[in-house]
Amino acid sequence: MRETVLNNGVTIPDIGFGTYKSTTNEGYRVIGDAIKAGYRHLDTAALYENEEEVGLAVKKSGISRSEFFITSKLQRNCLGYDSAKKELEESLKKLQTDYLDLYLIHWPRTDFGRDDYDDWKELDRESWRAMEEMVKEGKIRAIGLSNFLPHHIDSLLESAAIAPAVNQLELHPGYLQKEAVEYSRKKGMAVEAWSPIGRGRMMDEPHLKSMAEKYGVSVPVLCLSFCLQSGFIIIPKSTHFERMQENLKVRDDMISEEDMALIREMPECGWSGEHPDRETVQV
Numbered sequence: 001m002r003e004t005v006l007n008n009g010v011t012i013p014d015i016g017f018g019t020y021k022s023t024t025n026e027g028y029r030v031i032g033d034a035i036k037a038g039y040r041h042l043d044t045a046a047l048y049e050n051e052e053e054v055g056l057a058v059k060k061s062g063i064s065r066s067e068f069f070i071t072s073k074l075q076r077n078c079l080g081y082d083s084a085k086k087e088l089e090e091s092l093k094k095l096q097t098d099y100l101d102l103y104l105i106h107w108p109r110t111d112f113g114r115d116d117y118d119d120w121k122e123l124d125r126e127s128w129r130a131m132e133e134m135v136k137e138g139k140i141r142a143i144g145l146s147n148f149l150p151h152h153i154d155s156l157l158e159s160a161a162i163a164p165a166v167n168q169l170e171l172h173p174g175y176l177q178k179e180a181v182e183y184s185r186k187k188g189m190a191v192e193a194w195s196p197i198g199r200g201r202m203m204d205e206p207h208l209k210s211m212a213e214k215y216g217v218s219v220p221v222l223c224l225s226f227c228l229q230s231g232f233i234i235i236p237k238s239t240h241f242e243r244m245q246e247n248l249k250v251r252d253d254m255i256s257e258e259d260m261a262l263i264r265e266m267p268e269c270g271w272s273g274e275h276p277d278r279e280t281v282q283v
């Protein structure tokens with residue numbers, strides 16, 4: 001499988017499995033199926049309340065831990081030096097592992113509606129300092145960000161000793177966050193696409209439907225191909241075994257340059273409504 005080499009030399013599989021909402025017994029079944037389908041890169045988070053299920057599925061697979069690439073994330077309401085250390089230990093315990101391949105700050109701030117309030121900057125920097133120490137202790141192989149826009153990145157970089165390896169952003173046809181992607185890359189980060197299928201919100205978008213028909217694929221497969229072909233690491237989620245397999249086989253050379261440009265120029269659609277500086281909105 002195609003891999004990306006991160007800025008610290010660690011390699012990450014370009015197609016991972018998203019585990020949001022995979023909880024309890026059904027979540028364990030879904031994650032186990034994903035491993036059977038061939039996924040070795042698993043994306044979880046403390047917020048998803050399924051690190052135990054991920055850890056169990058990995059253990060029960062009988063496959064060596066070193067063959068997996070496991071990402072987890074520090075919740076935004078747990079930012080800070082002590083809290084980051086405590087949260088990582090909790091994640092390791094739940095995942096039944098002694099290291100994470102990638103640990104991300106999930107969202108940069110919680111203090112919505114207070115534009116004059118700067119505490120998030122210090123909280124991010126202190127979280128990062130704790131994460132850097134945990135890298136040195138061998139508890140994390142790479143550290144990165146999620147949902148960081150250029151102003152959040154700049155603030156963190158003022159005191160960072162280790163450059164972030166990844167920025168995980170909502171990215172799919174209809175929502176491409178060009179500025180954040182370009183800035184992340186300029187600062188040496190690999191870009192990961194969360195909700196690369198837009199959680200199904202663009203299924204009926206006429207341009208995507210007709211383009212998918214032209215290539216003889218479904219809209220979700222077109223979205224995934226577009227993301228891979230744009231150089232994003234993708235972490236699609238599915239509860240269906242056949243779709244898990246289908247998503248792992250997505251090509252990164254299917255769409256013509258002309259059609260790539262047409263998708264890039266599409267009007268905004270399918271946004272989740274989640275913005276790092278504001279409360280989630282209904283769209």
Ligand SMILES: NC(=O)c1ccc[n+]([C@@H]2O[C@H](COP(=O)([O-])OP(=O)(O)OC[C@H]3O[C@@H](n4cnc5c(N)ncnc54)[C@H](OP(=O)(O)O)[C@@H]3O)[C@@H](O)[C@H]2O)c1
Nearest residue numbers: 018019020043194195196197198199220236237238239243
């Ligand atoms: N960093 C962050 O803040 C953040 C936020 C959100 C998500 N994430 C991560 O990103 C991952 C993926 O995002 P997501 O779970 O929101 O949604 P997604 O992967 O964009 O879309 C999942 C939806 O697409 C459907 N689907 C998947 N493959 C398909 C296929 N081949 N054909 C037809 N339908 C298909 C699934 O349905 P079925 O299950 O019925 O197949 C499901 O409804 C998450 O699981 C999580 O790990 C990160």
